[in-house]
Amino acid sequence: xxxxTPEVEGRSPLLKRVIDVIDRLVVPLVWYSVAMLAIECQFYxxxxxxxxxxxxLWSERVVALIFTVEYIVRLxxxxxxxxxxxxxxxxxxxxxxxPFWIGFIPAVDPYLRLVRTLRVLRMLKFFRYSRGLQLMxxxxxxxxxxxxPLMLATLMMILFTMFALYEVEGMHQDEFRSLFTVAWxxxxxxTTVGYGDxxxxxxxxxxxxxxxxxxxxxxxxxxxxxxxxxxDQVFKEAADPDFDPLDQFEKIREEQVEFEEQFKDTGTSDxxxxxxxxxxLETDEEADAEESKLTSPST
Numbered sequence: 001x002x003x004x005t006p007e008v009e010g011r012s013p014l015l016k017r018v019i020d021v022i023d024r025l026v027v028p029l030v031w032y033s034v035a036m037l038a039i040e041c042q043f044y045x046x047x048x049x050x051x052x053x054x055x056x057l058w059s060e061r062v063v064a065l066i067f068t069v070e071y072i073v074r075l076x077x078x079x080x081x082x083x084x085x086x087x088x089x090x091x092x093x094x095x096x097x098x099p100f101w102i103g104f105i106p107a108v109d110p111y112l113r114l115v116r117t118l119r120v121l122r123m124l125k126f127f128r129y130s131r132g133l134q135l136m137x138x139x140x141x142x143x144x145x146x147x148x149p150l151m152l153a154t155l156m157m158i159l160f161t162m163f164a165l166y167e168v169e170g171m172h173q174d175e176f177r178s179l180f181t182v183a184w185x186x187x188x189x190x191t192t193v194g195y196g197d198x199x200x201x202x203x204x205x206x207x208x209x210x211x212x213x214x215x216x217x218x219x220x221x222x223x224x225x226x227x228x229x230x231x232d233q234v235f236k237e238a239a240d241p242d243f244d245p246l247d248q249f250e251k252i253r254e255e256q257v258e259f260e261e262q263f264k265d266t267g268t269s270d271x272x273x274x275x276x277x278x279x280x281l282e283t284d285e286e287a288d289a290e291e292s293k294l295t296s297p298s299t
Contacts, residue, residue: 012077012079015073015076015077016077016079018069018073019070019073019074019077022066022069022070022073023129025066026067026070026125026128026129027125027126027129029063029066029067030122030123030125030126032059032063033060033063033119033122034119034120034122034123036056036059036060037116037117037119037120039056040052040056040116041117044056047113048112048113048116049103049112049116050112060100060119061100064097064100064101067093067096067097067122068097068100068101070093071090071093071094071096071097074090074093075090081246081247081250088127088249089127089128092124092125092127092128093125095121095122095124096121096122096124096125098118099115099116099118099119099121100119102115103115103116131238131245134245134246135234135235135238135245137245138234138245138248138249138252139227139230139231139234139235140227140230141249141252142230142233142234142252143226143227143229143230143231145252145256146226146229146230147223147226147227150219150222150223150226151223153219154190154216154219157212157215157216157219158183158186158187158190161186161208161209161211161212162179162182162183162186164208165182165185165186165200165205165208165209166179166182168202168204168205168208169200169201169202169204169205169208171202172200172201172202172205173198173200173201175198176198176200176205181198184198185197185198186212186216189209189212189213189216190212190213190216190217190219190220191216191220192217192220
């Protein structure tokens with residue numbers, strides 16, 4: 001074990017220097033990769049990477065190779081938050097190189113243009129270097145816990161309304177005989193987009209949609225409020241220069257899980273069970289004491 005220590009100590013600074021060099025290249029390489037993708041899509045829309053000029057092909061190979069080396073070095077160094085491959089940053093780095101290596105699979109040949117388009121996902125790598133993006137993600141993550149019950153209520157409302165329109169309005173319009181089409185109509189209507197491609201014709205159908213729009217607008221405003229409050233809290237915390245957004249994700253999750261467990265309706269709580277047991281023991285002790293008095297010989 002001691003013989004391996006110098007090797008590890010010597011390797012870690014080397015890996016760190018490699019990472020430091022790559023960190024300086026990542027942002028310009030991502031922008032370069034997206035720019036090359038835009039040029040390919042603009043001038044060669046019907047060609048995959050093998051049919052375009054070799055400059056684009058080898059340019060992509062060099063970029064993908066650098067990002068692959070980065071992934072391997074970070075995996076070996078593993079000096080982040082947890083086991084690197086399953087961390088958020090590790091998954092993002094894997095997504096950045098996965099489309100390139102998937103392109104070598106023969107079965108993917110008919111879909112190379114789609115795989116090529118997935119290079120745009122490399123912009124997710126900015127999350128590692130941009131505190132602003134980290135704060136934005138933290139704001140949405142914090143609001144997620146408040147949005148869950150709202151989204152459940154939204155789903156329930158959509159399902160109730162969808163089947164009601166299917167039965168009521170479906171008798172008048174064939175379009176409403178498709179559950180997917182009805183769901184599309186309710187989604188567009190509930191978000192106040194209103195494309196106008198569908199609308200109820202019957203009076204019962206209009207009444208159903210009117211009720212849905214009122215409830216949907218209320219939930220939509222509640223969701224907006226939840227997101228706004230979460231971002232306000234994040235921005236206040238971010239004023240502290242020692243505030244690290246990446247450390248907050250796990251803390252928020254643990255707090256919310258503990259909070260939900262505390263109020264989860266699964267019968268009596270542990271505290272209530274303990275109180276009931278203590279009360280039962282006290283009752284038994286009082287009964288034993290009373291029985292002892294009755295059975296004891298009088299003096």
